[in-house]
Amino acid sequence: MLVSAKEMLDKAKAGHYAVGQFNINNLEWTKAILLTAQENNSPVILGVSEGAGKYMCGYKTVVGMVNGMLEELNITVPVALHLDHGSYEGCLKCIEAGFSSIMFDGSHYPIEENIAKTKELVAIVKEKGMSLEAEVGAIGGEEDGVIGAGECADPNECKMIADLGIDFLAAGIGNIHGKYPENWQGLSFDTLDAIQKLTGDMPLVLHGGTGIPADMIKKAIDLGVSKINVNTECQLAFAAATREYIEAGKDLQGKGFDPRKVLAPGFDAIKATVKDKMELFGSVNKA
Numbered sequence: 001m002l003v004s005a006k007e008m009l010d011k012a013k014a015g016h017y018a019v020g021q022f023n024i025n026n027l028e029w030t031k032a033i034l035l036t037a038q039e040n041n042s043p044v045i046l047g048v049s050e051g052a053g054k055y056m057c058g059y060k061t062v063v064g065m066v067n068g069m070l071e072e073l074n075i076t077v078p079v080a081l082h083l084d085h086g087s088y089e090g091c092l093k094c095i096e097a098g099f100s101s102i103m104f105d106g107s108h109y110p111i112e113e114n115i116a117k118t119k120e121l122v123a124i125v126k127e128k129g130m131s132l133e134a135e136v137g138a139i140g141g142e143e144d145g146v147i148g149a150g151e152c153a154d155p156n157e158c159k160m161i162a163d164l165g166i167d168f169l170a171a172g173i174g175n176i177h178g179k180y181p182e183n184w185q186g187l188s189f190d191t192l193d194a195i196q197k198l199t200g201d202m203p204l205v206l207h208g209g210t211g212i213p214a215d216m217i218k219k220a221i222d223l224g225v226s227k228i229n230v231n232t233e234c235q236l237a238f239a240a241a242t243r244e245y246i247e248a249g250k251d252l253q254g255k256g257f258d259p260r261k262v263l264a265p266g267f268d269a270i271k272a273t274v275k276d277k278m279e280l281f282g283s284v285n286k287a
């Protein structure tokens with residue numbers, strides 16, 4: 001059964017580790033992440049962007065697939081199904097469809113409007129026993145066509161949003177979605193520290209986890225990050241493994257064209273990537 005992400009992230013915050021959010025794109029992605037979480041006895045959050053939700057034929061299809069897998073694969077570790085960077089309307093759809101957690105990304109609204117809409121969603125989500133992530137300060141890079149400038153959030157605005165009754169908070173601290181450019185300045189630990197001091201026990205979320213050096217990840221966890229989002233890294237691993245299979249001509253040998261064979265190396269690559277991240281984040285054996 002899907003669970004809210006609140007309890008797993010409160011535990012992570014108290015235990016000084018982080019839970020990974022891994023975004024899903026299809027059946028193989030979902031199965032790879034769930035099996036890896038179970039094998040490593042780790043809690044896990046499955047992230048679904050609005051674009052990926054559409055690609056997978058809508059949120060109801062996603063909920064049906066994930067719930068089916070939890071049962072058929074005997075998954076017993078805590079699993080949350082979470083809308084990633086949701087619009088207000090997207091959040092309402094996911095609540096209706098049976099997600100267990102949502103992120104409302106109101107970072108592009110003026111702070112007053114972000115607060116008003118977040119408040120409305122807090123009330124709905126509380127009643128359903130779901131968890132809610134809010135965002136302050138746009139996160140750089142591109143997420144489903146939404147381009148953020150990569151700013152650092154204002155710690156006082158973070159405190160205002162954190163006080164609304166949300167469960168965890170994403171704040172821009174110089175992180176970027178996708179691949180990091182050569183001239184990236186690194187994470188702003190001063191900003192993170194200031195946000196952490198004002199928001200206290202609130203679990204903080206680090207988006208754009210792909211390519212952040214391990215020592216920065218560890219320091220971010222020390223400073224209060226309890227959820228780290230990984231998306232691009234699984235995509236790169238899947239693509240590289242698939243390319244290798246095709247370039248080796250394996251699809252031309254015997255029944256190598258069978259989709260279950262074509263997709264197998266990419267599936268294994270996602271599993272290896274997720275395991276690496278769970279070890280780095282410290283969530284292994286924390287289920």
Ligand SMILES: [Zn+2]
Nearest residue numbers: 139207208229
């Ligand atoms: Zn993000």
